Amino acid sequence: xxxxxxxxxxxVTACNAAGExxxxxxxxxxxxxxxxxxALIGESGSGKTTIALTLLGHARPGAKIxxxxxxxxxxxxxxxxxxxxxxxxxxxxxxxxxxAASAFNPSRTIMDQVIEPALIHNLMPRAAAEKxxxxxxxxxxxxxxxxxxxxxxxxxxxxxxxxLMAAMALIxxxxxxxxxxxxxxxxxxxQIEVLRAFKAVVLExxxxxIYVSHDLAVVAQMADQIVVLNQGRIREQGSAxxxxxxxxxxxxxxxMAAARPAIRPAPKQANIPAAPLLEIRDMTAGYGKIGKDGxxxxxxxxxxxxxxxxxATLGVIGESGSGKxxxxxxxxxxxxxxxxxxxxxxxxxxxxxxxxxxxxxxxIQLVFQNADTALNPAQSVGQILSRPLAFYHGLKGNGARLxxxxxxxxxxxxxxxxDRRCGELSGGQKQRINLARALAADPELILCDEVTxxxxxxVGAAILDxxxxxxxxLGVAYxxxxxxxxxxxxxxxxxxxxxxxxxxEKGAREGFRSAPFHPYTDLLINSxxxxxxxxLEESGAGRAPPLIGAPADEPDLCRFLARCPARIDGLCNxxxxxxxxxxxxxxxxxxxxEDSLTQVQGVAA
Numbered sequence: 001x002x003x004x005x006x007x008x009x010x011x012v013t014a015c016n017a018a019g020e021x022x023x024x025x026x027x028x029x030x031x032x033x034x035x036x037x038x039a040l041i042g043e044s045g046s047g048k049t050t051i052a053l054t055l056l057g058h059a060r061p062g063a064k065i066x067x068x069x070x071x072x073x074x075x076x077x078x079x080x081x082x083x084x085x086x087x088x089x090x091x092x093x094x095x096x097x098x099x100a101a102s103a104f105n106p107s108r109t110i111m112d113q114v115i116e117p118a119l120i121h122n123l124m125p126r127a128a129a130e131k132x133x134x135x136x137x138x139x140x141x142x143x144x145x146x147x148x149x150x151x152x153x154x155x156x157x158x159x160x161x162x163x164l165m166a167a168m169a170l171i172x173x174x175x176x177x178x179x180x181x182x183x184x185x186x187x188x189x190x191q192i193e194v195l196r197a198f199k200a201v202v203l204e205x206x207x208x209x210i211y212v213s214h215d216l217a218v219v220a221q222m223a224d225q226i227v228v229l230n231q232g233r234i235r236e237q238g239s240a241x242x243x244x245x246x247x248x249x250x251x252x253x254x255x256m257a258a259a260r261p262a263i264r265p266a267p268k269q270a271n272i273p274a275a276p277l278l279e280i281r282d283m284t285a286g287y288g289k290i291g292k293d294g295x296x297x298x299x300x301x302x303x304x305x306x307x308x309x310x311x312a313t314l315g316v317i318g319e320s321g322s323g324k325x326x327x328x329x330x331x332x333x334x335x336x337x338x339x340x341x342x343x344x345x346x347x348x349x350x351x352x353x354x355x356x357x358x359x360x361x362x363x364i365q366l367v368f369q370n371a372d373t374a375l376n377p378a379q380s381v382g383q384i385l386s387r388p389l390a391f392y393h394g395l396k397g398n399g400a401r402l403x404x405x406x407x408x409x410x411x412x413x414x415x416x417x418x419d420r421r422c423g424e425l426s427g428g429q430k431q432r433i434n435l436a437r438a439l440a441a442d443p444e445l446i447l448c449d450e451v452t453x454x455x456x457x458x459v460g461a462a463i464l465d466x467x468x469x470x471x472x473x474l475g476v477a478y479x480x481x482x483x484x485x486x487x488x489x490x491x492x493x494x495x496x497x498x499x500x501x502x503x504x505e506k507g508a509r510e511g512f513r514s515a516p517f518h519p520y521t522d523l524l525i526n527s528x529x530x531x532x533x534x535x536l537e538e539s540g541a542g543r544a545p546p547l548i549g550a551p552a553d554e555p556d557l558c559r560f561l562a563r564c565p566a567r568i569d570g571l572c573n574x575x576x577x578x579x580x581x582x583x584x585x586x587x588x589x590x591x592x593x594e595d596s597l598t599q600v601q602g603v604a605a
Contacts, residue, residue: 003031003071004208005038005176005437010068012050012059012232024063025050025232032225034175037202038211039219039240041255042229044427049418051229052178055210055453056093057085070286073175088514090117091319094169098181100161104153111149114168122156123172136167139204140197158320159190163197170201177202180212184454187319187483188527195221195529199536214456216259217529218282220244221536228252244531258461259531261490264468275346276307277477278331278364278445283340285330286501296338300326304340308494312470313478315492315509317485324481325502328447331479362392365438369450371430375422381408381433382418388440407436410473411466428459432466438471445477452487464491485524489513497521500559507586516597518588519566540565541553548573558589566592 013021025047031086034039038581040048048571050060057077059065070077072093080088094117097103104113110359114136115129124132130149137145140163142348153161169177177196182502183191199222202209211222219226219240228236228251236249246255283304288297301323308314316324329335331342336352343349350356368374375384385404389395395403405415411432420432431451438446448467452460468491470476488495489509497505497520505518517525526541548569551557556576561567571591581587582594592600 004034004036004073005032005049005210006069006071007031007055008069009052010051010070011066012047012054012063013066014063023066023232025229028068028234030225030227030234030237031210032210035203035206036224037211037222038225038227039211039213039223040227040229041213041216041219042235043214043255043458045231046229047232048214048229049180050232052180052210052212055176055178056089056095058089079316080201087121088222091121091123091172092174093176093484094172094174094178096162096165096169096177096179096182098184100165101153101158103165104161106116106153108152109149110151110153110164114149114164114171115326117168118171120171129171132171133167136170136201137164138365139201140164140167141193143168149350151278157190159186159194162186162194164200165179166201170205170207171604174207177207177209178212179209181219184213184215188485188540189319189523191218192527192529192536192539195536198222208549214458215218215529216255216457217531220531220533221529225526228255240533255457256531258458261461261464261487263489264464264491275343277310277312278306278308278479279341279343279346280306280331281341281343283330283337283342285326285335285337285338285340287335290338294339299338299501301330301337301383302500304503306496306503308477308479310444311475311477312494313471313480313492315488315495316479316498317483317488317495318483318498319483319524321500322498324483325449325568326501327498328366328449328479328481331360331445331447332364334366355478358392362441363444364447365441365443365445366447367434367438367449367451370454371422371427371434374434375430375437377421380419380421381425384422384433385436385440388437392441403440410439410470411436426459427455428462431455431459431463435463435466437468439476443476445479447479447481449481450483451480453482453484459578462564467491485512485521486528497524500587504560504590505586505588507582511586512583515601516592516594517580517586518590519564519592519597519600520560521588522601523563523565566597568592 005017005026007030011026012024014024015021030038040051042048054065055071057080064077075088090245106457111130111133114133118124118129123238133149134145137148141162142148142160183194186194213219223240226240227234230251235251247256284295285298285301286296290296318324330337333353333356341348349360382404385407386400389400389403404418408415413429413432452463480492489512492509495509495512496503499520505521523541526539545563545565545567551561551573554576558572558577561572577591579587579589
């Protein structure tokens with residue numbers, strides 16, 4: 001069969017500040033049959049997106065397609081003029097971007113934007129386009145398919161927007177769909193829904209697809225072929241089964257190893273004082289005015305109790321909107337709690353920024369998820385790291401510069417980056433600077449808010465290794481916030497599971513290795529894709545739970561009730577769940593006991 005997409009000898013070049021030309025990608029060759037899915041994988045900067053964009057005849061500013069040939073169907077892409085490319089883009093070739101939230105126009109309705117490609121290319125009248133859009137909404141398992149088009153982007157979740165972007169791409173029945181990291185920003189339970197929808201629609205419509213990703217487990221569910229890229233060149237290519245399970249190239253083997261986080265043993269703690277480093281007692285927090293009942297107008301966290309010992313790591317997991325980041329903001333003093341106490345070394349912390357001392361600020365530091373927005377692009381690395389040294393320790397001049405060099409050595413970066421701005425650094429380097437800024441304060445506790453979620457697999461693994469080394473060397477404690485339970489189980493001593501602001505399970509990490517779990521914890525664990533083809537079809541995670549009667553008007557009912565596959569009619573929808581302990585030590589908020597949970601989850605305790 002003749003290849004539907006064929007790339008031969010592709011080269012893309014760019015110019016540096018001195019006007020010198022250098023290659024970005026070189027000697028790229030691959031071919032796909034109609035209906036096949038090819039995955040481009042590799043670290044950030046490997047050329048994945050650059051290659052994908054060339055299939056649209058596009059190169060980023062400062063770069064150009066310097067050689068080779070690209071054929072999609074009967075179209076020789078590199079021979080088309082601007083008019084020919086405009087007729088192809090968004091019509092025969094469609095692109096699904098990584099962040100749908102930033103790709104949609106906030107001032108226009110969803111329907112207007114989804115049908116726009118069909119109208120621009122004069123493929124059908126508006127009424128037919130709207131009818132087809134609603135069919136796509138149903139195919140992509142979107143709620144309220146008949147009316148969701150009348151909403152605006154801010155009224156929808158990230159997972160819904162990602163599927164709506166797929167509807168926008170597919171409305172023209174394209175020959176080729178390019179998916180550029182379309183689930184990277186989603187939590188695991190949303191990701192599985194989006195992957196199911198993408199795969200079903202691509203198969204149903206027989207579209208050829210290019211899937212750009214660094215998540216090998218996701219690639220295993222989607223791809224027929226894989227091309228492994230490193231520094232703009234192909235390191236290995238072959239069938240998905242061969243690349244994932246029998247890789248030949250050493251770099252591919254490195255990617256596979258980084259995709260499976262190793263269990264990191266906790267360092268031994270000597271002479272731990274009686275009082276924990278941090279303790280939270282009966283904390284409630286949220287946004288808006290505090291009511292007469294002591295609760296905020298928009299409650300986010302309810303009845304939170306936890307402790308973190310010196311040098312320990314607590315993992316906090318849950319989906320987007322579960323309250324993880326709000327918890328970090330409360331501990332850091334950015335958001336005063338409505339109720340409850342926060343103790344540091346056994347002493348109460350003032351609830352907000354106003355009452356805290358400089359030393360209390362120093363001892364608790366927050367590392368944000370996105371280093372691009374957390375670091376000042378106008379300042380050099382040296383200036384960024386010198387500021388906390390001056391603020392907390394009074395260090396200036398040569399003393400500060402020497403300490404900055406020590407910090408760079410601590411985070412395994414060369415001294416030469418001290419005078420560079422963050423825009424000149426890679427994502428992993430910027431995240432290391434983000435971490436070094438927190439370390440400059442000499443803290444006792446670092447709150448890490450999704451610090452690896454925006455990084456590729458290899459760089460993320462390197463950041464986790466660095467954090468483990470710093471914990472061992474400096475004795476620093478971490479609160480590690482994530483939606484990835486595999487990572488949390490690998491690096492944390494204790495784990496707390498949040499759902500809709502409520503603690504549904506907590507315990508030592510050993511208690512999260514085998515069932516029984518709280519039903520929500522079980523959903524999180526079973527939503528992490530396995531690195532094998534067919535897992536997506538076999539997995540029952542996220543399937544609709546059995547129907548039961550309407551819930552009672554009881555505010556303390558289980559918040560997971562609507563999604564729980566183990567819910568019991570006449571009990572779960574009538575009575576608030578109790579908190580009790582399992583034999584392995586975990587405490588859960590659930591009506592089910594150990595035996596019934598084990599039976600429901602189908603795994604021996």
